[in-house]
Amino acid sequence: MGYAENEITPFLKARRAALDAAALGLPDGIARRRVRGLRREEVAQLAGVSVDYYTRIEQGRARAVSDAVVDAIAGALRLTSDEHTFLRNITLARRRPDAAADAAACDVGSGPRPRVRPQIRQLLDAMDDTVPALVYGPGTDLLAWNEIARRVWFDFDALPEAELNGARLIFLHPDAKALHLDWEREAEDAVASLRAHIGRRQDEPRAQRVICDLRGQSEEFRRLWEAHAVRERSQGTKRVLNPQVGELELTYEAFSLPNDPGQRLCTYTAPKGSETEKRLRALADRVGAGAF
Structure with a gap:
């Protein structure tokens, strides 16, 4: 159950x-x-x-x-x-x-993490210059990312697989509140999205595992979970305080991948000429120059 x-x-x-x-x-x-x-x-x-x-x-x-x-x-x-x-x-x-x-x-096991198709990974790489992009799976598992996304948020390559999860990173990563300038809204959205997810896919073991873990490890997650909000975000804005280039205001769009059930591609952009776009380019230049 x-x-x-x-x-x-x-x-x-x-x-x-x-x-x-x-x-x-x-x-x-x-x-x-x-x-x-x-x-x-x-x-x-x-x-x-x-x-x-x-x-x-x-x-x-x-x-x-x-x-x-x-x-x-x-x-x-x-x-x-x-x-x-x-x-x-x-x-x-x-x-x-x-x-x-x-x-x-x-008591349910977490089950295997879904694989991301090579074609989707190629798409991530093609956007690598100034478009951070991520692929999320069931239960907000983080399945794939491009290099600039890794530089905007966390060094995903260095994290254990069990921690590669959007909700876990928001509630349990020690730098999350410093990174997300609208942390409370991000946290509310993550919980509401998880609840919407289990409404659609009631027997999804990975989502259930994440919920169980966070209810046991985060008092803030428990508080928001008990609010019983249900909301699916497919677009909006995020404000990130990147330690290398400063504040970034990103517009995101989430696209369901019809050939990959439960997977969503999320892209993050900024208007041309905006301060955020300039900072993304600066971040990309640092990556290309091996400045990290």
């Missing part, structure tokens, strides 16, 4: 607690509202299902929940597209959470 099978109860509780009843036009009633967010009865009313049925869904006791009901609950809870997908996936697991499930998920 994986983590996704135990997620429905805390996820739905967190999402209804995050809503403002007054903003949705729901009254407090005669008695003062005693819970934060929406009550189960209110979610059931908004979703058009019975209170008993919604309660069974939230407690993980309902089997074969239809797509229509999932959609109705997603609408009632104002879920984002990523959260809606996550709810549908974990509902399909249709297993009641129990005390042994969490431990069982942590």
Whole structure:
């Protein structure tokens, strides 16, 4: 049993607690509202299902929940597209959470790391001058990189294979907070992405292994994990404080590799003529000159 099978109860509780009843036009009633967010009865009313049925869904006791009901609950809870997908996936697991499930998920082996095709490695090398690029696999495993990416972030070649993982580097590497100028946002995105990943692929052993390890080793990861955020980032910006050339503001794009399930190519660029582009070129020149 994986983590996704135990997620429905805390996820739905967190999402209804995050809503403002007054903003949705729901009254407090005669008695003062005693819970934060929406009550189960209110979610059931908004979703058009019975209170008993919604309660069974939230407690993980309902089997074969239809797509229509999932959609109705997603609408009632104002879920984002990523959260809606996550709810549908974990509902399909249709297993009641129990005390042994969490431990069982942590007993799973990590499994083999996927291989990156030679053609993708050639693509990484072709971008090497000023376009840092990485390939991520299941559970944010870092599978491949080009030389300038290694100079922007960490010396990946020198790290043990077990540490070559995006989430592990953010939460456990001693230089992560100095390197990532928006560390808290990076950390939130990493956790939300991991949760989205296990929603899609509930039996993915590498993702489960990473989650287990980080829950045991990082208090900050545990805090963010308990927030039950679900979000998949495919584009955005990152600010990095590189010890050689200073601050870099990079725009990233993530591309799923259709012939390599679970793998994503991430590229990082800067506008032509920008200070970041100049610093990337300076970094590339240092690499070419063997200045490291």
